[in-house]
Amino acid sequence: MTLTVTAPGTTVVSDTVLESMCVQVRAQAGRCAFAERLARGAYGPGVDSYALAQLDHAVVATRDATHRLKALATALTSVADLMVGADHAAQRAVEAAASQAAALIGFVGARVALAGGVMLLPAAVQAARFAQLLPEPLRDAAATTLRSAAGRGLDLVGQRLATPDGVALTRWLVTLLDDAALGAVGVPPALVPIVGEPGLGLTGVTSSAAVLTGLAAIIGIRGTAPVRVERVSVVGDIPTPAPSTLERRTPPPQSVGDRVSRLPDSSGPPVRVESYDGPRGPHFEVYIAGTNATAEAGGTNPFDMASNGALVAGLPDASSARAVELALRDAGATPDSPVVFTGHSQGAAVAVVHAESGAWNTAGLVTIGGPLGNFPVTGDYPAIVIEHDDDVVTAASGVRRETNATIVTTRAFPDGAGELFLPHAAAAYQGTAALVDESSDPALVAARDRFPTVSGVGVVRHYEATRILDAQ
Template sequence: MSDEIDVRSGSAISVETDELYLVAVRLGSFSGDARTWSHEAAIARCVTQWSVEAAPFGFAEADLARAAAILQDVAAESEELGILIERIAERYAAGERRLTDAWTGLAALGSFLAGAYVRNLILGSLPMAPAVAVALLLSQHPEVRRLAAVVGQPVVEALAEHADELATPEFVAVVRTLVSSADDFALGLAGVPLQTARFLGEEGAGVVGLSSMAGSLLILAGRNAYTHTPLSMSRSTVGAVAAPVTLADAAARIPVSGSGKPQVRVERYPSSNGDPSYAVYIAGTSDFSTGGKEPFDMSSNLAGIAGGDTAAQQATVEAMEDAGIEPGDPVSFFGHSQGGLVAARIAASEVYSTESVVTFGSPTGQIPLPDSIAHVAVEHAEDVTPALGGTPADGRERVVVTRSLFDESGPPPGASFGSAHHMARYAETAVLIDHSADPRLNPLRDALAGFGASGTAALYRSERVRDP
């Protein structure tokens, strides 16, 4: 396991490391100390010069004066060096941003050309349509299907056995690129001219993009996926709780995903002036199908990425309303996986006075949030789920904290493909974030410090009400 984190500001890029900013912070602190020491040396020189009692130490006046001047120079140079290091980091990030933009453009062009190539293959194979139809009919024969199952079983087993080998940052990067380029592939497949495709795609007017692709998948998933269902909600009171002091405290309160388990936790903290503040903790996906009772299912995932209202978001808002949260009230959100997607969507609506949004392993890169919100996205380099949100759009004022769970040797034996997505692993990363001195995390620390000393908590569970 790695204990190093990278803190990145902005959207897809920025490679300033935690250590680099820590050096800048330490230089700033040292500069302040040096100024204090210089001031104390100057005072000591005055004392030896004007105090009768200190007259025997007058021989040190020249040395004290020289020390005060040197310390003053050290303070100025340390401050200047710290500022220079920050500027270097920012320029480094800007350079990588330009490289990433260039790579994104090339990936989009390649996907468009691939879609156009597949289109030509399909059109070129139309004369073989009768043969393809016969092959499809034969594939439905029980004996043919049985033979396909026998032949395909070793392949499936081999894929399952080596699935953990896909848990790499390189694979996650490929998935992110493919997801972001799906619209370009679709436009090429549809035969849209290149210039028109560039105008319609995310690099242009944004008419066709990740959200429209997710919406298409939602429709293809069937009626159970996109049909609205009413919800029934139950509440259980936790009682008095201490306010979270650290991000690790907050991460530990996110409900554990699972069928039949609570999905939302709401904490209320009273203030001295009578205006309460709230913390909302949202669980991740509990059902990967589209026809069950769980609102935190795959259809809510697709609808959330598509930018539409979801049953999971509805369940969270209803829980917030039951807890007494009204429009304009100060709220901080903490969500894992789909819970982070829900949190970002609610914050983006600006119905509430959102102070902070922290997501763990969530596909939220393309959701714009107001700059006033302390937005921190925690992502593991081997976790594919954040990549399903595509390449983060430029200009998003958020902080991305990345951690690679495994060293160069890869996942340890027994690690599953989804190990990097488990909330237990993200809880460990939250501890590392709490120990970080990176100044870009200060808005989050301020938001955590804004809670009262104690409050009350309640857990909520919602279920879809489907027609019999």
Template sequence: MTGSGPDTGPAGRDGTLTVSGGGSIQVATDTVFAEMAALRLLQGEAQHWQGQLGRVRSLGVGPAPRWQPDDLGACVFGASVAIDEVADRSRRLADALEEAAEEYGRLESGLDMILQGTGSWLAHTLGVLAPVLVLSMAAPLAYLAAGSLLSNAALGRSLSVVPPALTDWLRENPRLLTNPATVTVVRALVGSADDAVLGRLGVPYPVAAGLGDAGAGLLGAQFSAFGLLVSAQAAGMLRESPVRVTQVAFSATQAAVAGAAHPGAPGGVGSGRPAVPLWGSAARSAAVSGTGAAPGTLAPPSPPTGFADLADRIPTEDDGGQVRIERYGDTEHPSWLVYVGGTVEWSPTGSTEPWDMASNVAAVADQEAGSYRAVLQAMQAAGVQPEDQVVPVAHSQGGLIANQLVSRGDINAVAILTFGAPETDLPLPNGLPAIAVEHDDDIVPALGPTSSDDQRLYVRREFFAGREVPVDEAMPAHQLVGYRETARLVDESPEPRLVAFRSKLEAIVGTTAGQQSVWRGDRVD
């Protein structure tokens, strides 16, 4: 979802950021990690000054028994003792903070394993007992559904099998769905869906567990999503189709769409070189539309300086497109920022919108979603070359697409940043700066699979900690406006890895204004 609901500002909100992952088991607040880095730096500086004092001693300070209080030797000795104390204390404090972060990480990992194992066993048991449960619950559920339909009709509401009392209660108690505990339960359920299927098929639990996420990893959320996709498509839902992209806006200095859509043409960004290749169905369905209203004109973008700038540029429905592409640098050595928005259409029955439920499920199943193909086409039309540096920045479903682009090697990614994206077990290149910003009370990140080998750095925050959850928004903790606020907090963080990401961004985009274009994808029959 790419909602842009009201921004009430950061006043009174909990700004505590928790940082984890990045190839480490440590879990702590960003401030703790910053203090660890500062203490290690102080320890290193102290050791450096001991070396400097050693050089002073080598000049000759006389034998210790003859030192007077003001002698150079006595002063050097006193300084050496004090510096040793600073080095020792800073080392012990840093070690203690690291040990505490590791213990917290081990505790969190252990609790996750227990919850995952329990959820897996319960799901498998429910799968085994499914026939009995269906028979015993069929009549009560049928009466409940019929009563709900009649009640909704009598009250003048839209027809639904959900009882109006339950609907009203959920609306009046939004904290139930916008809650870290609910997110944890959903994450366990998503990871256990395959166990229920295997239980129904009669596969013994030890075998099912060995095949699932906690075992060989052959089954899991990706397998469940693929099964859902196949079943839904057989019922006429979640259907995929060819897509095309249209340039809806561009900066005044950029070549028109005709030049950009055909790399190598005069004035094209990728003159004389092939653009990012399209593979499989992406190539078969590629189309760049030059019809319709003339593209609007945008101001040349200034280089983004941090997380807030990047989050602010992720497109929403108000921008008229789902993809924004910025180019920096010269023609021979360009670098690109590719911003991808979130889900627009939530109906499973299909529309002309590629950012829909069909693409959501296909992306979790690691299939070529319509939105994935549209992003590839937009990059090709903009002139992105295979060797060009690219940084994908995305929200929600866009984060799934960004991870696929990087994992499959479609782009030469030099960093990746996602906000509120479903978690994924897709591998990323070693050493790639990869940051995932999530809200602990946002249910969407829990809808994807996880991996013990995940190298992404997770920055988390409970968005509605200590304040009321709005009743007039769907999934308020998932709204892009909230993640934009969190991005401002991330910019203020002294955590070394977050600071390093901002420094790398500056090196990638430079200091000169760039060019930008906005692209809209549509499904075509």
């Protein structure tokens, strides 16, 4: 399994690598300047003419080297800035062209579909009448055949989507869906890129999700309803000496893979908070589960699709995000406490929301399998985002925007997953996280080294979360 690492930014040639080179060049310039000072300090009485000539030569050479190295460092910085600007401009241009094409397809497709529907409606009515005339056993056999064919078709679609090409296609479809809708309702295709994400940003994935979330709220499915959390006991951790069975002891996480291994299962308590005493106060590690596949949308479990929609819509009070906030506060975290966030799937989105909120002293971020296209990481903290490029869930919020996170991608199943969501499983990401720890890529090494080092034994608390339905 080969990792592809994209350093902070979106350029193909990493601007972080250029920045690292610039730092090294400036360090060499500093050494040359120091050598020049040493040479100047060697002047004094009793130095013969030959030694003076050599000292003069050393002073001139080191001064020249210092100036050249400083000029090179400035040039590297300028190149990095130009690359980032060019990359952003190119991405915007591509997205604008795709947006206009999607609007044109929507404009034409809506009218073709309307005309086709008008022409095909009589034929559909006649076909339904004919089906009613068939003997019941024949009708049942035909229905069974159709269901079987539909099932095989869905399985095939799932297998095709669980590939890098399928995920890339899904990412663009999600991004361009609103543009096609604007074209379908008659907005001129040339105007769509101007009002959309490539231009003014009045429409896009976030606004589309906001509309869907609003419509869901009308029928009683609210992803922003209040929640309550309670500490629960989970078998497997070492009990503390304290009488309470709700607090357990745990060693500190030592790596990215260690953090990923502590993520809760989505079928159990979704939030795990660890606290460690330090010289400057307590340090916290929070681990957030993904969406519970069995949770009813808008039901009592806040880690459901309703919260997913609220998160993508950019609503900060999504129920799952609120649950993590309450758990951290119950564990004793304050705005000044260092917190490292780790999340999977929906938990990854929640982790970014909290890391970026400014409400916490974010000390680090690790995510796996998150739909983070429109969740940019902008803070000055170490952030590692791990994605399988055959994991279709990572495409659920569209094309990735600029981010300060270090992005790690790989294909979980090079020979084909066979099932749509296998590459999304937390267990599949565990092996990838181990590779992240083993990687010698400069960007990854730099990101890993910035995570805080925690010592001692901490206390781990598990939290169950419940959406308060009667508050709606």
